[in-house]
Amino acid sequence: AQSVSQHNHHVILSEAASLELGCNYSYGGTVNLFWYVQYPGQHLQLLLKYFSGDPLVKGIKGFEAEFIKSKFSFNLRKPSVQWSDTAEYFCAVKDDYKLSFGAGTTVTVRA
Amino acid sequence: EPEVTQTPSHQVTQMGQEVILRCVPISNHLYFYWYRQILGQKVEFLVSFYNNEISEKSEIFDDQFSVERPDGSNFTLKIRSTKLEDSAMYFCASSELKRGMNTEAFFGQGTRLTVV
Numbered sequence: 001a002q003s004v005s006q007h008n009h010h011v012i013l014s015e016a017a018s019l020e021l022g023c024n025y026s027y028g029g030t031v032n033l034f035w036y037v038q039y040p041g042q043h044l045q046l047l048l049k050y051f052s053g054d055p056l057v058k059g060i061k062g063f064e065a066e067f068i069k070s071k072f073s074f075n076l077r078k079p080s081v082q083w084s085d086t087a088e089y090f091c092a093v094k095d096d097y098k099l100s101f102g103a104g105t106t107v108t109v110r111a
Numbered sequence: 112e113p114e115v116t117q118t119p120s121h122q123v124t125q126m127g128q129e130v131i132l133r134c135v136p137i138s139n140h141l142y143f144y145w146y147r148q149i150l151g152q153k154v155e156f157l158v159s160f161y162n163n164e165i166s167e168k169s170e171i172f173d174d175q176f177s178v179e180r181p182d183g184s185n186f187t188l189k190i191r192s193t194k195l196e197d198s199a200m201y202f203c204a205s206s207e208l209k210r211g212m213n214t215e216a217f218f219g220q221g222t223r224l225t226v227v
Contacts (some may be wrong), residue, residue, distance in 0.1 A: 049215055
């Protein structure tokens, strides 16, 4: 069985600061990797995904993530956050059968 | 753009009552999921469903839970006798392929279930 770990429970930063959220997973086989965002009161939305190829993936709203296979990691980054990036961020890993989520990281961006 | 729709958006029920949460997956999708998110906690997998049968279920998905695709478009989650701890946001999702790699799941808006 796979597990997904997100290192930070709550991150608080100011606008224009850089953001990096850590994600590690335990599954040793082939996986697909995702980052989802959940804005207050809204449903899960896909930020970006990695299936294969270039391990540096660019998503919506200026987010990117890097898959490092040797470290079983898929960290999310954004060079300069905005107040509107305040949300819950979930890393997710999919094997052949199901999608498993990390515990989530709450990101609060102060104006 | 096609989307997964869930109804109702919010349901309040008394402990011990049965509830049915409804989902309409994206029309050409074949693989369906239910997840739940208890307030302040992570999103948890409940069950996946393909070809009119459960593909996989978690330990959360006990005998009180059941899923059904009654009419080829709806996908329902039934909780037979609700408990206070069933209070959560329930998300339905669907994906295009039976299973396997290189697919993404599309999520509905969720149903907030409150058991009182």
